[in-house]
Amino acid sequence: xxxxxxxxxxxxxxxxxxxxxxxxxxxxxxxxxxxxxxxxxxxxxxxxxxxxxxxxxxxxxxxxxxxxxxxxxxxxxxxxxxxxxxxxxxxxxxxxxxxxxxxxxxxxxxxxxxxxxxxxxxxxxxxxxxxxxxxxxxxxxxxxxxxxxxxxxxxxxxxxxxxxxxxxxxxxxxxxxxxxxxxxxxxxxxxxxxxxxxxxxxxxxxxxxxxxxxxxxxxxxxxxxxxxxxxxxxxxxxxxxxxxxxxxxxxxxxxxxxxxxxxxxxxxxxxxxxxxxxxxxxxxxxxxxxxxxxxxxxxxxxxxxxxxxxxxxxxxxxxxxxxxxxxxxxxxxxxxxxxxxxxxxxxxxxxxxxxxxxxxxxxxxxxxxxxxxxxxxxxxxxxxxxxxxxxxxxxxxxxxxxxxxxxxxxxxxxxxxxxxxxxxxxxxxxxxxxxxxxxxxxxxxxxxxxxxxxxxxxxxxxxxxxxxxxxxxxxxxxxx
Numbered sequence: 001x002x003x004x005x006x007x008x009x010x011x012x013x014x015x016x017x018x019x020x021x022x023x024x025x026x027x028x029x030x031x032x033x034x035x036x037x038x039x040x041x042x043x044x045x046x047x048x049x050x051x052x053x054x055x056x057x058x059x060x061x062x063x064x065x066x067x068x069x070x071x072x073x074x075x076x077x078x079x080x081x082x083x084x085x086x087x088x089x090x091x092x093x094x095x096x097x098x099x100x101x102x103x104x105x106x107x108x109x110x111x112x113x114x115x116x117x118x119x120x121x122x123x124x125x126x127x128x129x130x131x132x133x134x135x136x137x138x139x140x141x142x143x144x145x146x147x148x149x150x151x152x153x154x155x156x157x158x159x160x161x162x163x164x165x166x167x168x169x170x171x172x173x174x175x176x177x178x179x180x181x182x183x184x185x186x187x188x189x190x191x192x193x194x195x196x197x198x199x200x201x202x203x204x205x206x207x208x209x210x211x212x213x214x215x216x217x218x219x220x221x222x223x224x225x226x227x228x229x230x231x232x233x234x235x236x237x238x239x240x241x242x243x244x245x246x247x248x249x250x251x252x253x254x255x256x257x258x259x260x261x262x263x264x265x266x267x268x269x270x271x272x273x274x275x276x277x278x279x280x281x282x283x284x285x286x287x288x289x290x291x292x293x294x295x296x297x298x299x300x301x302x303x304x305x306x307x308x309x310x311x312x313x314x315x316x317x318x319x320x321x322x323x324x325x326x327x328x329x330x331x332x333x334x335x336x337x338x339x340x341x342x343x344x345x346x347x348x349x350x351x352x353x354x355x356x357x358x359x360x361x362x363x364x365x366x367x368x369x370x371x372x373x374x375x376x377x378x379x380x381x382x383x384x385x386x387x388x389x390x391x392x393x394x395x396x397x398x399x400x401x402x403x404x405x406x407x408x409x410x411x412x413x414x415x416x417x418x419x420x421x422x423x424x425x426x427x428x429x430x431x432x433x434x435x436x437x438x439x440x441x442x443x444x445x446x447x448x449x450x451x452x453x454x455x456x457x458x459x460x461x462x463x464x465x466x467x468x469x470x471x472x473x474x475x476x477x478x479x480x
Contacts, residue, residue, distance in 0.1 A: 011059050012061070012376060012377045013049070013059055013060060013061030013063075013064070013377060014051075014055075014059060017404045017429040017431075017461075017463065017464050018061065018463055018464050019461075019463060020049075020050040020051050020064065020463055021050065021082075021460060021461060021463060023460070024081075024082055024083045024084065025080075025081070025082060025459075025460055026079070026080070026081045027079060027080045027081075027458070027459050027460075028079045029077055029078075029079065030078045030079065030080060030438075030456050030457060030458065030459070031456070031457040032078065032454055032455070032456050032457070033454065033455040033456075033457065034440075034452070034453055034454035034455060035076075035453070035454060036073065036076050036077075036078070036440065036454050036456075037413070037423065037440075037442075037453070037454075038075065038076060039413040039414040039415065040073050040411055040413065040414075040423050040425075040440065041073050041074055041075060041414055041472070041473040042073055042411055042412075042470060042471050042472040042473050042475075042476065043070060043071070043072050043073070043147060043470070043471045043476070044070065044071045044073070044409045044411065044425045044438070044468065044469075044470050045068055045069070045070040045071075045125050045127075045132060045147075045409075045468060045469055045470075045471075046068070046069050046070075046125070046406055046407065046409075046427055046462075046465050046466075046467070046468035047066055047067075047068055047085075047121075047122060047123060047124060047125040047134055047465060047466055047467055047468070048064070048066070048067060048069070048122060048406075048463060048464065048465015048466045049061055049062065049063065049064020049065065049066065049067070049120065049122045049463075049465065049466070050064050050065055050066070050067035050084065050122075050463055051063065051064045051065050052065050052084065052090070052093070052094065053093065053097075053098055053099050055099065055102075055103065056099065057102040057103055057105065057106045058103070058105040058106065059103060059105075060103050060104040060105050060377065061320070061377065062103070062104050062120075062122075062123075062137065063102075063103030063104055063118075063120070064120065064122055065084055065085070065087075065090055065120050065122065066084065066085035066087065066090075066120045066121040066122030066123075066134055066136075067082060067083065067084050067085065067122070067463075067465075068082065068083055068085060068125060068132070068134070068145065068150050069081075069082045069427060069462050069465070070082070070147075070150060071425065071427075071438050071456065072148075073411070073425075078438065078456045080438075080458055080459075081149075081150055082150070082460075082462070083149075083150035083151065083152075084152075085120075085121045085122070085134050085143055085145065085152055086143075086152035087118075087119055087120065087121050087141075087143060087152075088115075088119075088141070088155070089101060089115065089118040089119055089120070090120075101115075101117065101118035103118075104117070117138065119136045119138075119140030119141060120136060121134040121135060121136050121140065121141075121142065121143045122134075122136065122466065123135055123136055123137040123167040123466050123467060124137075124167040124168055124169075124466065124467040125145075125467060125468065125469050126169065126170075126171050126178075126469055127147065127171065127469055127471045127475070128171045128176075128178045128195070128199075129176065129178075129197060129198070129199045129480075130147075130479060131144045131145065131146065131147065131153065131156075132144070132145040132146070132147050132150075132469075133145075133156055133169075133178070135165055135166065135167045135168075135169065136167060137167040137216070139164045139165060139166045139167070139182045139183060139184070140164050140165075141155045141156070141157070141163065141164055142155070142156040142162075142164075142165045142169075143155060143156055144156040147471065158195050158199055158200060158201055159199065159200050159201065161200070161201035161204075162180075162193075162195070162201065164182050165180045165181075165182055166180065166181050166182050166183065166215070166216075166217075166218070167216070167467075168216060168217040168218060168280070168281075169181070169218075170218060170219075170220050170359065172220065172359065172360065173356060173357060173359065173475060173478075173480060174360075175197065175480075176196070176197025176480035177194050177195060177196055177197060177202065178194070178195040179192075179193075179194055179195075179218070179220050179225055179261070180192070180193055180194075180195065180218075181193075181207070181215070181218050181227060183209075183212075183213060183214075183215055184212070185212045185234070185239065187208070188206040188207060188208040188209065189207070189208070189209040189211065189212055189213060190206075190207035190208075190209050190213070190215065190227065191204060191205065191206050191207055192204070192205055192207050192218075192225060192227060192259065193205070194261060194262065197480060202262075203261075203262050205259075205263070205264060205265045206265050207227055207257060207265065207268065208265070209229055210229075211233065212233065212234050212239070213229055213230065213232070213233060214230070214232050214233070214234060214246070215227070215228045215229065215230070216228075216278070216279045216280070217278070217279060217280050217281045217295070218281070219281040219283070219284035219293050219295075220261075220284060220359070220360050221284050221285050221286045221291060221360045221361075222285075222286060222360050222361065223260060223261055223286065224258050224259065224260055224261065224284075224286070224291055225258070225259050225260075225261055226256050226257070226258050226281075226284055226291065226293055226331075227256070227257040227258075227259070227268075228254075228255075228256060228257075228278070229254070229255040229256070229257065229270075230254050230255075230275075230276065230277045230278065231248060231249040231250065231251075231252035231253070231254065231275045231277075232246060232247075232248050232277045232317075233246070233247045233248075233249060234246065234247070235247045246314055246317060246318065247314075248275075248277070248308075248310045248313055248314055249275075250275050250300075250307065250308035250310055251275075252275060253272040253273060253274070253275055254272070254273045254274060254275055254276050255270050255271065255272055255273075256270070256271045256273065256293070256329065256331065256338075257269070257270050257271075258270075258271060258291060258331060258333075269333075269336070271329075271331045271336065271337075271338045272338060273329055273338045273340050274300075274340065275300070275308065276297040276298060276300055277297060277298050277313070277317070278295050278296065278297035278298065278327075279296070279350065280295060280296055280350060280351060280352055281293060281294070281295040281352070282294040282295055282296065282326075282352035282353075282354060282366045282389075283352075283354050283358065283359060283360070283363050283366070284360065285360060285361050285362040285363070287330075287362065289332060289333045289334045290330050290331060290332050290333065291330070291331045291333065292328065292329070292330050292331075292362075293328070293329045293331070294326070294327070294328050294329075294343065294352075294366065294389060295327055295329075295352070296324045296325065296326055296327065296349065296350045296351075296352055296368070297324065297325060297327050298313060298316065298317070298323060298324060299323045299324060299325050299345070300313055301313075319375070319376050319377060320375070320376075320377045320379055321373070321374055321375055321376070321379065322348060322350060322371035322373070322375075322379045323348060323371075323373060324348055324349060324350045324371070325342050325343075325344065325345045326342070326343040326344040326345075326347075326349065326352075326366070326368075326387060326389075326392075327340065327341070327342055327343060328340065328341055328342075328343050328389075343387075343389060343392045344387065344392045344394065347370065347385065347394060347396070348370065348371045348372070348373060349368035349369060349370050349371065349385050349387070349394075350368060350369055350371060351368060351369040351381075351407045351467070352366045352367070352368050352387075353366070353367050353368075353407065353408060353409065353410055353468075354366050354367070354410060355410045355412060355419050355420070355422060356410065356412075356469075356470070357412060358419060363389065363419055364388060364389055364390055364419055364420075365386060365387065365388065365389070365419055365420045365443070366386075366387045366389055367384065367385065367386055367387070367408055367410060367424055367443075368384070368385045368387060369381045369383070369384065369385075369405060369406075369407060369408075370382050370383035370384065370385055370396060370398060370405075372401065380401065380404060381404055381405045381406060381407075381464070382398050382400075382401050382403060382404070382405070383396055383397055383398030383403075383405060384396070384397050384398075384405050384408060384424065384426060384441070385397075386420075386424075386443060386448040386449070395446065395448045395449035396449065397441065397448065397449060397451055397452075399430075399432075399451075400431075402431040403428060403429065403430060403431060404428065404429035404431075404464055405426050405427075405428050405439075406426050406427040406428070406462075406464060406465055406468065407426070407465075407466065407467050407468040408424045408425055408426035408468065409424070409425050409426075409468050409469060409470025410422055410423075410424060410443070410470055411423040411424070411425050411440075411470050411472065412470075412472040412474065414473060414474070418444075420443045420444055420445070421443075421444060422443050422444075423440050423441060423442060423443060423453075424440070424441040424443055424448070425438060425439070425440050425441075425470065426438070426439055426441075426468075427458070427462045427465075429461075429462075429464065435457060435458070435461075436457075436458040436460070436461050436462040437455045437456060437457055437458060438455070438456035438458060439452040439454075439455055439456075440452055440453055440454040440455075440456070441453065
């Protein structure tokens with residue numbers, strides 16, 4: 001059976017714009033509607049799920065094999081390439097000609113304690129030390145990929161020092177370092193470290209938590225790292241049975257561990273805040289004696305008794321529904337106190353990205369995906385926004401609820417002078433023309449809300465996916 005023959009009407013993760021494609025391709029000099037700016041030069045890469053073989057289990061979109069899609073911008077021309085990420089599990093299944101693992105909704109493999117659940121490396125993609133780095137949301141062995149060919153170079157063990165990383169490790173463009181964390185089911189439950197620009201482990205410490213947790217992201221400033229301990233826990237009884245079940249404990253606070261970049265385990269200071277859960281950080285920076293972190297936590301509703309509605313939150317997370325706020329935490333290093341506030345509690349947006357040159361430094365602009373409320377396992381990415389972190393205002397763009405945008409990349413303009421001096425690029429499914437496009441937005445001033453200034457037509461469909469990155473010409477030339 002081919003993927004095209006699979007009955008998909010009841011499998012949201014394999015239907016419509018989510019449906020996988022069956023070939024790897026390269027297309028040069030793509031057709032452009034509009035005009036690409038001459039100062040847009042670099043590479044936009046997006047990771048996402050694309051199963052090689054038809055799943056014969058209760059498929060979850062997280063189960064798909066990782067596939068990269070890349071757009072190469074060069075002086076008004078654009079080329080496109082896509083390739084699967086050849087993880088160890090991918091190669092094992094390709095040799096067998098069938099699936100050897102099932103997915104998130106099924107029991108893990110009891111005969112493979114080394115990899116009970118398949119590491120698809122399908123979640124995030126970053127650029128570090130001259131190579132792409134692909135990562136898996138449950139933590140796993142990361143993979144190095146050649147930026148220009150998208151050929152998988154092999155496991156990224158950094159000289160044999162690293163066995164696994166979380167999906168959202170963070171490169172520092174100024175130092176060339178990669179800051180990372182990972183987590184697991186055994187004490188101390190988390191670790192944190194720094195990999196140097198030379199690809200070698202530079203620093204690593206254990207991070208002791210009260211028990212197993214499900215952290216998803218981290219934050220970094222110029223001198224500090226912020227690690228997350230939210231009261232969302234794997235259910236202990238389900239863990240014993242090898243099942244994946246979540247529990248939220250509203251009587252526990254959210255905790256944020258702040259540690260100097262090269263600090264020891266004993267240097268971690270834990271700051272408490274209101275109970276919540278968050279997937280993605282926009283940015284963090286230092287302001288005097290305060291550390292500021294901005295992100296997009298889930299909205300936590302109250303029940304009729306004024307208590308956190310835990311059942312609603314768990315249902316929202318379980319069904320991959322989206323209901324978020326844009327939020328700020330301030331951690332006072334002198335007093336140990338936390339201040340927090342909603343920057344915007346109106347627009348339902350997430351997947352925040354920024355001009356990566358401002359990572360760890362104070363920034364004003366954050367770019368997000370817009371979500372409709374509800375849904376079941378297939379959140380629709382229906383638009384893009386430019387948020388003003390100072391005022392809480394935003395500009396938004398959408399061409400309708402059936403359009404599907406992907407996490408964009410901020411493309412720094414050549415010779416940029418200001419933070420928003422650049423462009424937003426995103427793979428977009430256009431249902432009216434029944435095609436995939438790369439839409440390009442001017443981010444300067446109020447121009448973003450006017451819509452795309454150019455559309456690059458992709459000759460094959462680009463399935464919807466997860467995270468992306470943009471590597472500017474300046475960064476490519478720097479080698480970091």
